[in-house]
Amino acid sequence: MFKKDFPYFNNSKTVYLDNAATTQKPQCVIDSQIEYYEKYCSNTHRSNFGHANKATINFEKTRTLLKEFINASKNEEIIFTKGVTESINFIANSYAKNFKTVIISSLEHHSNIVPWHMQKRTLGNGLEVVRCNNNLDFDFEHFEQILKNNPKSFVSVTHISNAFGKIYDIKKITELAHKYDAVVMVDGAQSLAHLKVDMQDLDVDFFAISAHKTFGPTGVGAIYVKEKYLKEIEPYQTGGATIDEVTFNTSTLLDSPYKFEAGTQNIAGIIGFGKALEYLNIIGYENIQIVENDVYRYLDEELRKIPKIIFYNDINDSIGSRSFNFEGLVHDDIGILLDKMNIALRVGHHCAQPIMKQLNVKGTIRVSIAFYNDYNDVSELITALRKALQMLDA
Structure with missing residues (x-):
């Protein structure tokens, strides 16, 4: 019932099931970017004429929206980036x-x-990896042993696996990490599309956010930084918009968040991200989860009816993505045939080669849903899968 809000579905016959890669954008997000470029295109935080002021106000409105959306304490804790990849690299470096x-x-x-x-850093030399079991569950016993051997470490973990949809208990991970004076960063690329997150409740130190996986524009993201770390962190890059005063001998920087946002930002994209957040607030996560959980379980039930299917985890503590293979078949072949039948999903290693090697596969077929997907999408996928398997004589 939500597809009417997304122009993609009015202009395409494709069954879109690649939401872990990027989500579709509602009309309000698209309109907000067009309006910026057509009616008040100006740079932010520099000039003081009318359109420049409007651009700055709408840009900063997104910061406030995001702060409230994730229940951060202050606007200063929200730093805009190009996305989760840049956010992680920023804090890493x-x-x-x-x-x-x-x-x-x-x-x-x-x-x-x-x-x-x-x-x-290599395994055992500055880098440690927490094991998972056969259901891809996080091994808390192993995690605590690593923490005991390496107190005051930096913990950096995903919230929801892009490859398998597995949800990690971030609150429990953070509580255990803090017990050993460790600092915690979370890769939240998949989070906001599916779940309400609360920085005060989770108590994480850093949380990386993606706009384009949250029904917003590409090339936009953010990193939540707990206030206590803002003065400890060095800017990842510097230049225009980051400085208070410059001479040929020295430079002084502005306070957060501006000292971390060098150069002209993706203004239209950030304004669009704000509209995506407003849209999600209107829909409500209660409604999102009711619809999505229902479709996700239906997807799992229907897939399980197909012979010779191989799963790598159950759907308990999972959301969004469902990965699988078929005995004796190459996932790439399935993907090629499904594309011919207007089914958009992803096949491959999903930028998660280490776990694929651990599972002794080169990759999987991944279906990833969002709240605008429905039973019809699943039914068309299942029909296409059965046709593909017949073509391959499975």
Whole structure:
């Protein structure tokens, strides 16, 4: 019933099931960006004429909306970035590089693995990885043992696995980490599309946010930084918009968040992100979760009726993504055939090669849903899958 709000579905016959990669955008998000470019396109935080003031006000409105949306304490704790990848790299290079040990989980996206390698960290040499069991559950016993051996570490974990939809208990992870004086950053790329998050309740130190996976524009994101760390962190980059005073001998920086937001930001994108947040507030997470959980369970039930299907986790403590394979078949072949039948999903390693290697597969077929998906989408997927399997003589 929500598809009417999203122009993509009026202009395409494709069954869109690749929401973990990016979500579709409601009309209000698109309209807000067009309005900025057509009616008051100006830079922010610089000029003081009317349109520039309007741009700045709408830009900063998104910061306030996001602060309230995730229940941060202050606007200063919200720093805009290009997305979760930049957010993680920012904190990795401006703060976490000073920690002897970084702890991640087995289900991390490459964006939360490669930055640590760039610091010359390797397994057992500055980098530790928490095990998962056969259901991809987070191994808390192993985590605590790592913390005991490496107190005052930097913990960086995903909230929801993009590859499998597994939800980690971030509150429990944070409580245990803080017990050993560790600092916690969360990759929340998949979070806001599915769940209400509360920084006061979770008590995390850093939380990375994606706009384009939350029904907003691409090229926009944010990092929540708990206030106590704002003065400890060095800017990732500097230049225009970050400074208070400059001479040829020295520079003084503004306070947060501006000292961390060098150069002209993606103004239209950030304004659009604000509209996405407003839209989600109108829909309400209670309604989102009722619809999405229903479709997610229906998807699982229908997939299980297909012979020779292989899953890697159950759907308890999971949301959004469902990954699977078929015995004796290559996932790429399935993806090619489904595309011919107007089914959009992702096949491959989903930027999570380490866990794929642990599972002894090259990749999976991933269906990832959002609250605008419905039973008809699932039915068309199942019909297409059965046709593809017949073509491949499965």
